[in-house]
Amino acid sequence: MSSITIALNGSEVTAAEGKTILEVAQENGIDIPTFCSVEGLSPTGACRICVVEVEGSRTLVGSCHTPITQGMVIQTHSQKVIETRGVIMELLLTSHCGTCYMCEQANACKLRAIAADLDVGLPRFQSKKRFYQIEDISPYIVRDLTKCILCRKCVRACNEIAGKNVFATGYRGFDSKIVVDFDEVLDKKVCRDCGICIPHCPTGALSAPVGITEEKKATPLIIRS
Amino acid sequence: MTQVPKGIIDKDRDPEQLLVLLKEAQDKAGYLSEEVMAELAESLSISRSEVYGVATFYSFLSTKPLGRNVIRICQSLPCYLKNYQTIVESIEKEIGIRPGQTTDDDRFTFTLTNCIGACDKAPAMLINSDVHANLTPEKISQILKDYK
Numbered sequence: 001m002s003s004i005t006i007a008l009n010g011s012e013v014t015a016a017e018g019k020t021i022l023e024v025a026q027e028n029g030i031d032i033p034t035f036c037s038v039e040g041l042s043p044t045g046a047c048r049i050c051v052v053e054v055e056g057s058r059t060l061v062g063s064c065h066t067p068i069t070q071g072m073v074i075q076t077h078s079q080k081v082i083e084t085r086g087v088i089m090e091l092l093l094t095s096h097c098g099t100c101y102m103c104e105q106a107n108a109c110k111l112r113a114i115a116a117d118l119d120v121g122l123p124r125f126q127s128k129k130r131f132y133q134i135e136d137i138s139p140y141i142v143r144d145l146t147k148c149i150l151c152r153k154c155v156r157a158c159n160e161i162a163g164k165n166v167f168a169t170g171y172r173g174f175d176s177k178i179v180v181d182f183d184e185v186l187d188k189k190v191c192r193d194c195g196i197c198i199p200h201c202p203t204g205a206l207s208a209p210v211g212i213t214e215e216k217k218a219t220p221l222i223i224r225s
Numbered sequence: 226m227t228q229v230p231k232g233i234i235d236k237d238r239d240p241e242q243l244l245v246l247l248k249e250a251q252d253k254a255g256y257l258s259e260e261v262m263a264e265l266a267e268s269l270s271i272s273r274s275e276v277y278g279v280a281t282f283y284s285f286l287s288t289k290p291l292g293r294n295v296i297r298i299c300q301s302l303p304c305y306l307k308n309y310q311t312i313v314e315s316i317e318k319e320i321g322i323r324p325g326q327t328t329d330d331d332r333f334t335f336t337l338t339n340c341i342g343a344c345d346k347a348p349a350m351l352i353n354s355d356v357h358a359n360l361t362p363e364k365i366s367q368i369l370k371d372y373k
């Protein structure tokens with residue numbers, strides 16, 4: 001595979017053809033936030049938080065699914081990028097339930113961590129929110145889809161890693177939901193106990209049914225008022 | 226699980242054909258019952274959730290029983306600006322149900338839809354596959370008479 005030279009945040013960088021901007025940035029120690037991308041799995045570009053600026057491109061591009069090309073000039077943390085990520089974050093939080101202070105995942109939640117990192121507190125926008133019943137009848141996995149941001153990582157992890165195809169995206173638009181079978185409660189009939197999907201979830205929507213205090217490992221989280 | 230009548234699902238097709246097969250199954254069976262979707266999943270060796278995901282994404286596919294005739298009023302911008310709401314109201318008055326419902330005698334299912342490509346003749350609606358355009362509230366009862 002031939003290598004390609006690009007300009008990444010002002011420095012000249014060489015990387016193998018076929019790599020995505022995200023992969024090259026990571027190789028060079030640049031941290032781009034992601035929610036939906038999973039290393040080694042096909043990208044979906046669902047969440048948009050990984051956007052970067054590419055010279056000559058009309059819009060910002062998703063770094064997780066855009067391959068590098070010869071001579072590409074990329075800014076991963078320009079003011080425009082940071083502002084846009086902030087707005088994307090606000091939009092993700094707008095229809096998120098927002099009850100972090102009640103969530104067992106709160107201080108270990110990727111959604112919250114990246115929101116805090118982008119200095120996003122409560123979103124400016126008001127929108128509908130969806131509340132689903134918690135699914136906790138499976139002995140292996142608890143699903144609380146009220147917290148789901150539809151990144152579809154669980155779908156791909158279960159399809160492409162576990163090979164079990166338990167989940168799919170059902171419905172459309174605001175009604176979209178990660179469904180099991182004909183939108184049934186996740187139970188042990190369809191899901192084997194591999195637990196592969198759980199750590200992929202960037203929110204508290206998927207968790208293992210354990211006692212709350214066993215998993216508290218992270219530091220307290222401060223959210224801007 | 227009840228038996229799916231023969232001929233609803235054509236078996237020798239590949240998963241890429243899912244959408245076409247769902248459409249065909251709906252045309253034959255009237256709607257996509259769980260039995261039909263389960264059999265389709267099995268015959269294509271894909272998960273039920275995938276079949277359900279596709280079936281619920283497309284608004285012209287239905288996982289619930291439909292009436293004999295399906296009225297779809299366009300709610301996209303041109304029809305919206307040409308007072309589609311008055312058409313919705315006259316249909317509601319005429320058949321006594323609201324969008325999303327089916328009449329007790331199964332004669333009509335009534336829904337709203339997005340653009341049906343008749344913007345130049347807004348407001349427009351589909352009944353089954355017939356386009357009715359340049360609608361006015363006065364035209365409604367005459368149009369509906371033809372659908373039994």
Ligand code: SF4
Binds near residue numbers: 158162165166192193
């Ligand atoms: S625990 Fe394994 S089999 Fe069950 S839904 Fe998650 S990835 Fe799929």
Ligand code: SF4
Binds near residue numbers: 147
């Ligand atoms: S349950 Fe978690 S991993 Fe699955 S789509 Fe929702 S947020 Fe993503």
Ligand code: FES
Binds near residue numbers: 037048064065
């Ligand atoms: S991480 Fe790139 S679009 Fe979600």
